[in-house]
Amino acid sequence: MVTMSTFRRVDECVWEIPREHQADMRVPARIFASEPLLEAALGDKSVEQLINTACLPGVVRYALAMPDIHQGYGPPIGGVVAMSLKDGVLSPGAVGYDINCGVRLVRSSLAADQVRPLMADLVDAIYSRVPSGVGRGGDISLSRKEMDDLLERGSAWAVARGYGTQEDLQHTEENGQMEAARPSAVSRKAKERGTDQLGTLGAGNHFIELGEVKEVYDADVAGAFGLFPGQLVVWVHSGSRGLGHQVCDDYVQSLQSAVQKYSIKLPDRELVCAPFYSDEGQQYLAAMAGAANFAWANRQVLMVRVQRVLRELLAPRFGRFDLALVYDIAHNIAKVEEHVVDGKPMRVVVHRKGATRSLGPGRPELPEAYRAAGQPVLVPGDMGTGSYVLVGTSAAADKSFSSTCHGAGRVMSRHAVKRQVRGEDVQRSLELKGIFVRGPWKGLAEEAPDAYKDIDSVVDVVDRAGLARRVARVVPMGVIKG
Amino acid sequence: MVRPPAFEELDHTADLALLIRGATLPELFVNAARAMFAQMTDQEPGQPAVKRRVRVTGIDVESLLVAWLNELLFLSETKREVYSGFQIHSLSARELRATVKGGPSAELDLLIKSATFHNLTVEAGPEGFQATVVLDV
Numbered sequence: 001m002v003t004m005s006t007f008r009r010v011d012e013c014v015w016e017i018p019r020e021h022q023a024d025m026r027v028p029a030r031i032f033a034s035e036p037l038l039e040a041a042l043g044d045k046s047v048e049q050l051i052n053t054a055c056l057p058g059v060v061r062y063a064l065a066m067p068d069i070h071q072g073y074g075p076p077i078g079g080v081v082a083m084s085l086k087d088g089v090l091s092p093g094a095v096g097y098d099i100n101c102g103v104r105l106v107r108s109s110l111a112a113d114q115v116r117p118l119m120a121d122l123v124d125a126i127y128s129r130v131p132s133g134v135g136r137g138g139d140i141s142l143s144r145k146e147m148d149d150l151l152e153r154g155s156a157w158a159v160a161r162g163y164g165t166q167e168d169l170q171h172t173e174e175n176g177q178m179e180a181a182r183p184s185a186v187s188r189k190a191k192e193r194g195t196d197q198l199g200t201l202g203a204g205n206h207f208i209e210l211g212e213v214k215e216v217y218d219a220d221v222a223g224a225f226g227l228f229p230g231q232l233v234v235w236v237h238s239g240s241r242g243l244g245h246q247v248c249d250d251y252v253q254s255l256q257s258a259v260q261k262y263s264i265k266l267p268d269r270e271l272v273c274a275p276f277y278s279d280e281g282q283q284y285l286a287a288m289a290g291a292a293n294f295a296w297a298n299r300q301v302l303m304v305r306v307q308r309v310l311r312e313l314l315a316p317r318f319g320r321f322d323l324a325l326v327y328d329i330a331h332n333i334a335k336v337e338e339h340v341v342d343g344k345p346m347r348v349v350v351h352r353k354g355a356t357r358s359l360g361p362g363r364p365e366l367p368e369a370y371r372a373a374g375q376p377v378l379v380p381g382d383m384g385t386g387s388y389v390l391v392g393t394s395a396a397a398d399k400s401f402s403s404t405c406h407g408a409g410r411v412m413s414r415h416a417v418k419r420q421v422r423g424e425d426v427q428r429s430l431e432l433k434g435i436f437v438r439g440p441w442k443g444l445a446e447e448a449p450d451a452y453k454d455i456d457s458v459v460d461v462v463d464r465a466g467l468a469r470r471v472a473r474v475v476p477m478g479v480i481k482g
Numbered sequence: 483m484v485r486p487p488a489f490e491e492l493d494h495t496a497d498l499a500l501l502i503r504g505a506t507l508p509e510l511f512v513n514a515a516r517a518m519f520a521q522m523t524d525q526e527p528g529q530p531a532v533k534r535r536v537r538v539t540g541i542d543v544e545s546l547l548v549a550w551l552n553e554l555l556f557l558s559e560t561k562r563e564v565y566s567g568f569q570i571h572s573l574s575a576r577e578l579r580a581t582v583k584g585g586p587s588a589e590l591d592l593l594i595k596s597a598t599f600h601n602l603t604v605e606a607g608p609e610g611f612q613a614t615v616v617l618d619v
Contacts, residue, residue, distance in 0.1 A: 073497065073600025073616050097595040097618045134593045137562075192560050203593035204619055242559050245595040245618070249552050252599060256541050269544075269599035440591065482593075 002047045013465040025054040030062045032465045037067050046076035052267040053081045058088020060341045066405040067461040074270035077354035080403040089273035090281045094351035096332040097248040100295035101239030104328035109321045110232045112212030123478035127438040132482030133200025140198045148183035154293030158300040170367040172328040176296035178289035185286035187250045194243030199301035201482035209235040210478040217470040221391045224373040240295035247291045251284045327376035331406035350401045358404040358468045360394030377468045381455035386475040388459045390468035404467040439481025489517030498617040505610040508570035515568050527566030530583035551597035
């Protein structure tokens, strides 16, 4: 059993469980956290799950967790684990069912105060015009050929069909397209599930939010990102929908026999995996990349839908205004990256499950407009409190495989929070704070602010640990949930 | 003697954890399906309008349970249906054949992404069978 005394504090916000703690650990486990957040992490099984990821074949340096750590299945949410390609594994469970669940931020040239009086109407319009896709499909139905094309091309597929611009691609992680994707690795069932889900929000913690930039901490970087105090901005948080879920399910099932074939001992069946260079591993990589591309295309279409609603409702009053993508990041994904291991550069596969890439200044992966500043890191919080924009750091490369937190992290189960709050009350109490929310009652209850950790403390940790730096804080004005 | 409930929800921070019971293994599988759809909708099952044949395979009874639930999720999502009648025709360690009955779904209360292998148990006891399964929501 893990307690506070199991940890060795290696830095102000870095806590380590040594490899010797458990016989099958191949590397130490590290958590980025304040002392209170670490104590909270001990309240569920997330630390045991982190230790399990330190047992995976080929894992290098440390199994990591971000301060928004909470119990998942397989690894904890907030987990980052990197394996060498040569003798390491790929694990669908370490990516998650919502492959490329991620978030994008759109900036406008409008002030939040200008649109605040219209917020109820804007939220209602977005809620009625952007399909949730829950229990029914969206209005875009893809043929088999279109689906295969989209799985290969991702956001570029959407832009080619009039959803957005080339500049959007440059402002998306991986330019919205992972080249490893192969449609043949994605099952017929996954494609069938995704057929009419493009441009749908999904449910759970997915949302669209209209927010105000409340505070700017770094004016130079905020300026580089096109952000200013009092600005109206838009968040879109969604993923690969049923297609991604099916891909994960397909491979978690099919890899159950692979672990026997490759004699891999697993502490948790959800950590099922295959050697990176095995046929099974390469098939999963190709399918995961396809699902990731679907998610990027999905967020591209969702964003354009929201942009169209806003232009239609606001242009008559305000004339022409900018609505441009700041950046789009993934927080459930596996990527092949080069990192320094034992003093030497090594290609590793980094699994981020509820964690965000964080690149510092000068990185060629970034669009030219951001190269001097670093990568925008987008961290959505809960409905009531707000979100953060941070910037990636060079230091994150060595400390965390260029990774940082992804959100607030849950503290209370959906079951427990539903016993405490009702969706109608959540909506009413948020409206009293001037935040308009539209969504199904049960979903609102489960996503109540009380169910989440305090985002300020999570972001404080990553800033102090040097994984990402605060740039701006955004507060919600209107929220649409699927 | 009061029988314990066929299924109940357990605490899990981010997802949905269920405890399922059944006097026999087929009854356990039926109750697992009922438990899952009970989370998805409060919709009262009317006269079943559709019947679907289901066949899934696995490497053991645990993976079969996950495959069964995920096949039902796949059908539910792609056909836009919910199911309330479950008849297991055959159930071995590696294969399940069943017929499910249901009808069109109205707006769902909960979107379930998948049944997972996390904390998955299927155990036999003196009172029958018991399973725990975590669903990603």
